[in-house]
Amino acid sequence: MSDRDDIADQRRKKLKLITFSKEDQSLVESEKPQETFRDVGGLEEVKKKIRMNFILPLKQPEIFAAYGKEAGGSLLLYGPPGCGKTFLARAVAGEIDANFLHIELQAILSMYAGQSEHNLHDIFEKARESKPCVIFIDELDAMGGSRHQMRQHHDRMLVNQLLLELDGLQAHNEQVFVIGATNTPWYLDSALRRPGRFNHLIFVPPPEEAERETILELKLAGKPVEALNLARIAAETKLFSGADLEQVVKDAVESAMERTFESGNIEPITNEDLKKAAKSRKATTLEWFATARNYATFSDVNKDYQTVLDYAKKHGVK
Ligand SMILES: Nc1ncnc2c1ncn2[C@@H]1O[C@H](COP(=O)(O)OP(=O)(O)OP(=O)(O)O)[C@@H](O)[C@H]1O
Numbered sequence: 110m111s112d113r114d115d116i117a118d119q120r121r122k123k124l125k126l127i128t129f130s131k132e133d134q135s136l137v138e139s140e141k142p143q144e145t146f147r148d149v150g151g152l153e154e155v156k157k158k159i160r161m162n163f164i165l166p167l168k169q170p171e172i173f174a175a176y177g178k179e180a181g182g183s184l185l186l187y188g189p190p191g192c193g194k195t196f197l198a199r200a201v202a203g204e205i206d207a208n209f210l211h212i213e214l215q216a217i218l219s220m221y222a223g224q225s226e227h228n229l230h231d232i233f234e235k236a237r238e239s240k241p242c243v244i245f246i247d248e249l250d251a252m253g254g255s256r257h258q259m260r261q262h263h264d265r266m267l268v269n270q271l272l273l274e275l276d277g278l279q280a281h282n283e284q285v286f287v288i289g290a291t292n293t294p295w296y297l298d299s300a301l302r303r304p305g306r307f308n309h310l311i312f313v314p315p316p317e318e319a320e321r322e323t324i325l326e327l328k329l330a331g332k333p334v335e336a337l338n339l340a341r342i343a344a345e346t347k348l349f350s351g352a353d354l355e356q357v358v359k360d361a362v363e364s365a366m367e368r369t370f371e372s373g374n375i376e377p378i379t380n381e382d383l384k385k386a387a388k389s390r391k392a393t394t395l396e397w398f399a400t401a402r403n404y405a406t407f408s409d410v411n412k413d414y415q416t417v418l419d420y421a422k423k424h425g426v427k
């Protein structure tokens with residue numbers, strides 16, 4: 110199996126159909142996320158770019174109007190799995206108090222063969238009715254592959270429809286924001302990357318040491334713990350993703366629970382539990398960097414992924 114198939118396959122397994130709401134038979138659930146940027150640990154560069162492109166135009170339209178710009182538009186978040194893309198997209202909606210429509214294209218594709226373009230169009234229509242609105246197209250790599258690589262006719266139709274909707278964005282989608290997320294942006298149909306479509310590429314890197322500490326803290330909140338030295342654990346979990354850290358905490362919880370069942374008293378999570386859990390896991394981002402580096406080094410004619418190379422160098426990714 111090629112890398113690409115492998116990644117797409119993993120994706121499919123992960124898919125949940127929570128986007129399907131029974132009442133109105135629509136494929137998306139609209140909600141107002143409570144999370145804001147404050148809940149996202151670190152990622153300052155990413156937040157700054159999003160503020161500039163999405164948030165300020167909405168809060169100070171007159172400045173942007175002076176330069177002939179409107180609030181609205183699209184950006185593409187990419188990076189290793191588990192580093193906060195989905196989380197961040199929700200926080201953007203929370204930050205501007207917008208409705209949030211979460212679309213998983215693979216779900217649309219598999220449930221409504223032949224109908225998917227209409228569904229996609231309906232979703233964009235719904236978004237236009239509930240402005241301001243963030244449409245989040247997750248797992249874009251499950252579908253957005255080069256058009257000629259696609260076996261299925263209706264997959265191709267869906268990509269074409271998405272292109273139409275994104276072009277429409279420029280014309281009448283003021284206050285409709287589209288955020289795409291993918292682990293493998295280099296496989297995306299290049300048509301999706303033209304100006305006005307997903308032309309802002311934003312790298313969402315693994316958390317830095319201080320961010321790792323924050324994430325560990327967040328994940329341990331409310332659980333029984335002894336006095337913990339989280340800074341130490343953070344220092345020993347280089348390149349771990351947010352999801353990896355979540356897993357470390359889960360493992361540690363398990364150890365503490367085992368002791369609890371043995372002793373009959375609620376036993377706190379210890380430093381030792383966390384250390385052991387961290388040691389027994391590897392950063393899942395490493396595999397991603399290996400693939401990404403390959404692209405960035407050999408196939409990146411537009412220098413889109415220089416950021417990834419810089420990051421890898423700075424953090425000594427082997
Ligand atoms: N910077 C962060 N601050 C707080 N929590 C984070 C951060 N990054 C990741 N997390 C946590 O890690 C988990 C995984 O994040 P998320 O699902 O957003 O990753 P993702 O980049 O969308 O991954 P995938 O590529 O697999 O879809 C979430 O539970 C989130 O709470």
Ligand SMILES: [Mg+2]
Binds near residue numbers: 194195196247290
């Ligand atoms: Mg995600």
